Amino acid sequence: MSGNREGRGRMSRSDTMETVRKGLRSRYAAERRFIWYGRGAIAVALGFLVLLVGSILIKGASVVTQTHIRLTVELPLETFSKNGVVTAESIGAANYVGLVKSSLRDLFPDVSGRRDKRALDSLISSGAPYELRDHVLANPELVGQSIDIWLSASDDIDMLDKGYIDRDIDSTGRRVTDKQIGWYDKLIADGRLERQFNTTFFTSGDSREPEQAGIWGAALGSFYTLMVTLLLAFPLGVTTAVYLEEFAPKNKWTDLIEVNINNLAAVPSIIFGLLGLAVFLNIIGLPRSAPLAGGVVLALMTLPTIIIAGRAALKAVPPSIREAALGVGASRLQTVTHHVLPLAMPGMLTGSIIGMAQALGETAPLLMIGMVAFIVDLPGGPLDPATVLPVQVYIWADSPERAFVERTSAGIIVLLLFLVVMNLSAVMLRKRFERRW
């Protein structure tokens, strides 16, 4: 190559053409090869993505339904009344566990012996009595009647019905005994067992029983946390970016600030958690496990991302726009708020949403402030204890019950949906505000 360059000056025109022609073929070949490398790289990346999402979808899709058992429950007046009066309190105090157990045993009158009875009881979810209670509380006119009600089956029966437990293998060590499979078959034959839409999963909080566990609590927690993050980080980030880019003098101090902001963006997130514990919880006294504290910590974490993206967006606005505005007599603030900021907004929004998406997936900083926790009640606001989606996925992945495997995957799907919605809104906002010049 180097010899070629030296000789170039002395080459005649036809020599040059000859050299070009000789090299042409290999240059085209190199280009084609490169295109194929690129396509190959995309194919590999897509392949992994399909594998990942596919395996999660296959494992998690079955969570949409949940096995239910139809029981005929007698609701005798005397169980639900105190001194002959039926009140909400007396309904709430009735022995629902006993009611559910006895109506299940009525279906299999020939089951005797303590061990067998216990095995029979475990067909139905331990949360079923509370489902019955809520149903009766909502419909007090049912007291005194005999009702048919669909109640959740236990996780083992659910796994059996969905085919995750192999009924053909040797029964030692299997979670479901041969006897239980016999009862299960009879329930199906009687039309008393079917899979229904799993409302619990989409409407309730966490639970130790897989069939009672839901993702809604964590989704609400993520929502509140991100709201706090957005409310804090977006205005602070945009103001900082505008000041640094449009107003601040260029000197050592602003250089120092810039270096620090860039460094802050690279700080591992657990450090922010430690800071949150030390400052927000111990000194300011924010409640532990609350989305408010989590949101503040995540806001600190996303702030640098928003500032850096915001500054890049402001830099991309052509100087001619500023000059024109100043030229017709606008003040510097007017120039920024009327002209520069609206033009930079799409870029800033994209940066913010990328930052928020990052915050959505964080668990490490939340560990220190108590949001990695088992929380059943749905949070009613940013001050109630809550957990977030990735934490919920982690907690389920760590639970021994087999049925949590599908819930883990389903949790990941919900998390991914959240991300897709956020990214879509970024694209739409950009489309909406984008202006070309």
Place this chain on the structure above:
Amino acid sequence: MIKKVVLAASVAMVFAGAAHARDQIQIVGSSTVFPFSTAVAEAFGQKTGFATPVVESTGSGGGMKLFCAGVGTGHPDITNASRRIKSSEVELCAKNGVADITEVKVGYDGIVIANAIEAPAYDLSLRDLYLALAKDIPTEDGKWIPNPNKTWKDVNASLPAVKIEVLGPPPTSGTRDAFVELAMEGGCKTFGWVKDLKKKDKNAYKTGCHTVREDGGYVDAGENDNLMVQKLTSNPDALAIFGFSFLDQNADKVKGATVGGVAPEFELIADGSYPVSRALFFYVKQAHIGVVPGIEEYVAEFTSEAAWGNEGYLTDKGLIPMSDAERAEWSASAKGNAKLSM
């Protein structure tokens, strides 16, 4: 303008937060007790009108640190532990004003050494475990040598000639602590001169008996026990160390080795004949009783027969219950808010 309002709102929220009183119990501590504690918390929330307690899994040591940090609603009310509280922790508590603590023993947890269901069954002694997993092992003539054992056959001629590969929890885990203390030290003590060493040079004894090998025989598999079960099914040569509840839930995929001839079965752990089992506890901050609603009721739920009894829901989660007499004793002392004394 909008920004100002938002900022003001955020500041207001921060101060509102500072004044927020807590109406749900806060529980921290051991990841081993976590599955049981959460089950009780949930049942407690469903049965009573109280808010469901918030349970965090911080590890026994981390839980004690948070628990002992002080009195007031900013600090947890209860901490779970897979070992007894240490005297240093009691001192830390006392220093921070946490004077009166109630100790409640919950039950037992067996630590199992499991492998894939289709792999050969192992019958291990504590000495086998120690010789397979220690970094240095003692010789009969009173010296420590680097562990030369590569296969299980090297350890004990009756075991299969399979490479030693044991997946286990990391050093931060309470399960690892308990395994080292119960199994490894138990095996280590079978050497007569090492047992005598305990009185003469405690540090040398501890280093020799408690140090796990780092040459690949023992693999840190993280805290996720589900992952270990998956790894066992894909590698029939490997063994893994985890809590009994994971064996119980996955008995169609993995099986537990017998230790000293005793199988890791429910009844055998409960009566104490399975050698690698430990007691689980939780500790209640008495100063919070009456301040945070529901603490006494939560303790009552945990210590009720429906929960920790022989057929209670905690046994479904893998807890090994105490004997009837022990349960009666601990539930009485819990009800009376007996103060912990070391």
